[in-house]
Amino acid sequence: MEPYLLTATECLEKFKDGSLTVEAYARSLLARIDQRDSAVKAWAHLDPEYVIEQARALDQIPPEKRGPLHGVSVAVKDIMHTKRMPTQHNSPIYQGDAPEIDAGSVTILKRAGALLIGKSTTTQFASPKDGPPTCNPNDLSRTPGGSSSGSAAAVADFQVAIGLGTQTGGSTVRPGSFNGIYAMKPTWNAITREGHKTYSLTLDTIGFFARSADDLELLAKVFALEDDAPRETEATIPIQRAKFAIVRTVVWPEAGPGTLAAMDIAARLLREHGAEVEAVDLLPEFDEMPRWHHIIMDTEARSAFLPEYRISKEQLQPFITNHVENSTKISRAEQLEAFDRVAALRPKFDKIAEKYTAIITPSVIDEAPLGQKFTGSAAFNALHTPVINVPGFKGENDMPVGLSLVAGRYHDRHLLAVAKEVGKIFESQGGWKRHCHV
Amino acid sequence: MEPYLLTATECLEKFKDGSLTVEAYARSLLARIDQRDSAVKAWAHLDPEYVIEQARALDQIPPEKRGPLHGVSVAVKDIMHTKRMPTQHNSPIYQGDAPEIDAGSVTILKRAGALLIGKSTTTQFASPKDGPPTCNPNDLSRTPGGSSSGSAAAVADFQVAIGLGTQTGGSTVRPGSFNGIYAMKPTWNAITREGHKTYSLTLDTIGFFARSADDLELLAKVFALEDDAPRETEATIPIQRAKFAIVRTVVWPEAGPGTLAAMDIAARLLREHGAEVEAVDLLPEFDEMPRWHHIIMDTEARSAFLPEYRISKEQLQPFITNHVENSTKISRAEQLEAFDRVAALRPKFDKIAEKYTAIITPSVIDEAPLGQKFTGSAAFNALHTPVINVPGFKGENDMPVGLSLVAGRYHDRHLLAVAKEVGKIFESQGGWKRHCHV
Numbered sequence: 001m002e003p004y005l006l007t008a009t010e011c012l013e014k015f016k017d018g019s020l021t022v023e024a025y026a027r028s029l030l031a032r033i034d035q036r037d038s039a040v041k042a043w044a045h046l047d048p049e050y051v052i053e054q055a056r057a058l059d060q061i062p063p064e065k066r067g068p069l070h071g072v073s074v075a076v077k078d079i080m081h082t083k084r085m086p087t088q089h090n091s092p093i094y095q096g097d098a099p100e101i102d103a104g105s106v107t108i109l110k111r112a113g114a115l116l117i118g119k120s121t122t123t124q125f126a127s128p129k130d131g132p133p134t135c136n137p138n139d140l141s142r143t144p145g146g147s148s149s150g151s152a153a154a155v156a157d158f159q160v161a162i163g164l165g166t167q168t169g170g171s172t173v174r175p176g177s178f179n180g181i182y183a184m185k186p187t188w189n190a191i192t193r194e195g196h197k198t199y200s201l202t203l204d205t206i207g208f209f210a211r212s213a214d215d216l217e218l219l220a221k222v223f224a225l226e227d228d229a230p231r232e233t234e235a236t237i238p239i240q241r242a243k244f245a246i247v248r249t250v251v252w253p254e255a256g257p258g259t260l261a262a263m264d265i266a267a268r269l270l271r272e273h274g275a276e277v278e279a280v281d282l283l284p285e286f287d288e289m290p291r292w293h294h295i296i297m298d299t300e301a302r303s304a305f306l307p308e309y310r311i312s313k314e315q316l317q318p319f320i321t322n323h324v325e326n327s328t329k330i331s332r333a334e335q336l337e338a339f340d341r342v343a344a345l346r347p348k349f350d351k352i353a354e355k356y357t358a359i360i361t362p363s364v365i366d367e368a369p370l371g372q373k374f375t376g377s378a379a380f381n382a383l384h385t386p387v388i389n390v391p392g393f394k395g396e397n398d399m400p401v402g403l404s405l406v407a408g409r410y411h412d413r414h415l416l417a418v419a420k421e422v423g424k425i426f427e428s429q430g431g432w433k434r435h436c437h438v
Numbered sequence: 439m440e441p442y443l444l445t446a447t448e449c450l451e452k453f454k455d456g457s458l459t460v461e462a463y464a465r466s467l468l469a470r471i472d473q474r475d476s477a478v479k480a481w482a483h484l485d486p487e488y489v490i491e492q493a494r495a496l497d498q499i500p501p502e503k504r505g506p507l508h509g510v511s512v513a514v515k516d517i518m519h520t521k522r523m524p525t526q527h528n529s530p531i532y533q534g535d536a537p538e539i540d541a542g543s544v545t546i547l548k549r550a551g552a553l554l555i556g557k558s559t560t561t562q563f564a565s566p567k568d569g570p571p572t573c574n575p576n577d578l579s580r581t582p583g584g585s586s587s588g589s590a591a592a593v594a595d596f597q598v599a600i601g602l603g604t605q606t607g608g609s610t611v612r613p614g615s616f617n618g619i620y621a622m623k624p625t626w627n628a629i630t631r632e633g634h635k636t637y638s639l640t641l642d643t644i645g646f647f648a649r650s651a652d653d654l655e656l657l658a659k660v661f662a663l664e665d666d667a668p669r670e671t672e673a674t675i676p677i678q679r680a681k682f683a684i685v686r687t688v689v690w691p692e693a694g695p696g697t698l699a700a701m702d703i704a705a706r707l708l709r710e711h712g713a714e715v716e717a718v719d720l721l722p723e724f725d726e727m728p729r730w731h732h733i734i735m736d737t738e739a740r741s742a743f744l745p746e747y748r749i750s751k752e753q754l755q756p757f758i759t760n761h762v763e764n765s766t767k768i769s770r771a772e773q774l775e776a777f778d779r780v781a782a783l784r785p786k787f788d789k790i791a792e793k794y795t796a797i798i799t800p801s802v803i804d805e806a807p808l809g810q811k812f813t814g815s816a817a818f819n820a821l822h823t824p825v826i827n828v829p830g831f832k833g834e835n836d837m838p839v840g841l842s843l844v845a846g847r848y849h850d851r852h853l854l855a856v857a858k859e860v861g862k863i864f865e866s867q868g869g870w871k872r873h874c875h876v
Contacts, residue, residue, distance in 0.1 A: 099539035100536075101539055102745075104744070105745075107745035108744060108745055108748055111749065112748075189639050189738060189741060190741055192741050194635070194636045194742070197632070198542075198630060198632045201631075201639060202627075224744055228769050302662075303627060303630050304542075306542070306630060307545035307549075307630060307632070310546055310550075331666045332666045332847075332848035333666055335848070336848065340781065340784060343781035343782070344782065347774070347778045409770075409774055410770035410774065
């Protein structure tokens with residue numbers, strides 16, 4: 001098997017048993033990228049020499065000193081600072097800007113032995129706007145979703161094992177679903193965002209992409225995601241004793257055939273495997289979440305982008321200048337109301353989530369649309385809960401569709417254990433299979 | 439008058455009327471620093487050549503193109519990134535580290551025409567621990583307070599007009615009081631903290647030091663601090679129609695003679711000037727604020743310092759490694775309880791604050807103690823409100839003591855207007871006078 005096809009967990013085994021060197025793995029990935037880059041366009045910056053240099057240095061480390069991500073390939077979203085590679089935010093203001101500093105997340109990955117492949121494309125400053133020219137590897141005429149477009153597309157296209165993204169609205173979960181891969185947004189602030197461009201302090205969260213739930217678990221350990229003592233003593237969650245809540249959320253009226261079918265099939269499959277599945281309506285106050293989410297995002301971006309506005313407002317997308325100029329005239333009173341109301345809902349949501357093994361909700365309204373259009377927003381982001389997109393379903397154009405598993409805050413490891421079991425079922429019986437396109 | 443004695447507002451006038459060049463001002467400051475630095479030790483980095491280079495460039499700008507802070511001297515706390523100057527966090531890990539990047543706040547200042555003098559001393563990563571060797575300019579045997587030690591001491595010692603600090607506990611208000619200067623912590627997240635070392639996402643706030651309330655207002659405008667429509671239509675707040683609440687807070691049992699006297703004198707003076715002043719007890723639930731504050735700080739620092747821990751835990755102070763290792767064994771459930779309970783108190787506090795022109799509380803338990811000891815913490819920080827330390831009082835050793843004015847969130851400009859009027863009274867009649875020591 002070509003090394004580029006390996007998941008992170010698989011390549012770690014081969015590095016361990018000596019059947020693969022990091023350099024050989026790196027060369028395989030670079031060849032894959034060379035073959036596919038003109039079609040998928042997932043990279044904002046990629047320097048093969050730097051990749052090989054890192055790979056050779058990693059191969060020199062004696063086995064007993066290797067880190068838990070020794071040699072694992074990673075794409076870094078281009079709003080996260082990296083030494084040796086520019087960080088350009090898809091903004092003319094930062095064209096060629098390359099400060100010698102690593103984001104906290106990048107430091108953690110490097111110390112764990114990760115192999116940084118390059119910087120992946122993003123919408124401007126990870127905004128919820130039309131994306132970079134990156135294409136969905138499952139159908140090049142369709143969007144990979146944004147804002148973490150490049151990381152998701154590169155992982156889905158076997159150009160890299162792991163992708164780093166961020167989520168302020170649905171920037172991790174959405175491209176996860178559109179590309180047919182696992183995507184995890186951990187609990188808010190469980191992982192440092194230092195060195196990532198800030199959009200909204202209350203909403204911004206790091207995100208991970210991988211082609212297996214095991215790979216996400218690897219990352220969870222490296223990033224020290226730790227729950228309180230687990231609810232289940234078993235290492236895995238037995239589906240036959242699980243209880244799932246189906247929460248349709250406010251996106252339901254807009255949901256397309258792919259998402260509608262996925263929700264039906266998921267409930268049926270889980271029941272067939274012995275789980276209890278019930279439809280749950282959240283309290284009506286949760287219906288206001290999207291409105292509050294928008295107010296928080298708009299108003300927090302007002303201070304976040306003042307520096308760039310002062311550098312050169314002419315070079316910012318109107319979407320960003322509108323934030324700074326508060327063009328929608330949101331008052332401070334409205335801003336605080338949204339901030340406080342969402343804060344009050346968080347413990348309420350946790351309490352609901354506690355009653356279930358996991359909550360299942362749509363990841364997106366439907367499969368990836370044509371073009372580079374941006375679609376929808378995961379307003380539940382403001383609840384700060386962990387969310388994992390599990391792939392396995394498909395839309396009417398055979399594009400992948402995923403569903404989101406959600407748990408209460410700081411139940412990240414629990415949710416990962418659930419995602420592993422649920423993922424086995426969805427991936428094998430959900431109707432969609434991942435292909436390596438050539 | 440020596441230019442180094444000027445406040446920001448005063449030097450701006452002289453630049454405008456042509457009676458002072460930025461270069462002459464810079465040279466005056468550098469001479470003052472040269473004279474005093476071995477005693478006060480406020481600087482972690484200072485390059486006179488870079489200062490002069492900036493000053494000359496500023497002098498070249500035609501009057502009509504000058505920014506609102508044209509030539510105003512600023513000290514930048516050494517946990518904030520600056521191009522051309524290292525950012526070392528008082529940590530051996532970052533010794534000599536100088537990434538070419540400006541914090542968002544620094545970008546805003548530079549675009550406004552500020553003259554960056556240097557990087558000011560801090561406790562390690564702005565932690566609430568014993569400070570750098572910086573001395574209080576009012577009595578060199580005493581602490582300037584931390585963690586923003588250098589910025590506060592430099593402003594108090596007339597080495598610079600404006601200081602940038604940060605506050606997670608009381609790191610701005612405390613040194614403000616200890617050094618006898620104005621210190622402002624704006625509403626949380628009203629100003630971007632991008633490019634500052636993160637300690638606690640929920641608590642970290644930028645802070646400003648100045649020798650006049652007018653200077654703080656200058657900064658408020660540059661940083662686009664904007665309230666909703668003001669409660670008072672007048673530009674200034676007439677003290678004879680003002681109503682103040684005296685809130686003793688949970689620090690009261692520990693308060694020393696300086697703070698006890700300041701609170702008494704303040705109430706008397708404000709009444710003499712026609713204001714209504716009433717003692718207000720907050721609801722008992724506010725008494726738990728310090729405990730929640732500590733839980734939030736400890737647990738959020740757990741993720742904030744994981745990168746440095748992975749780089750070299752041996753080079754971190756035990757205080758920091760304890761955060762990462764969660765040595766106090768705070769559960770996720772306790773962390774969330776603290777986070778949610780404080781969130782629920784914020785709108786309650788705002789409602790109380792709305793009834794008053796401002797709330798007056800102690801800034802510190804007393805005047806600056808001997809040595810470099812760290813003292814106390816402003817647990818009210820978690821409420822996200824703006825706070826301004828107004829100087830004017832003194833302790834039993836004739837060291838300055840200030841009091842804090844507090845308003846509800848996003849009443850920053852209102853609070854500044856109050857601080858200007860109250861400051862006139864406290865500074866002229868409170869009993870302490872600022873001196874330029876030689």
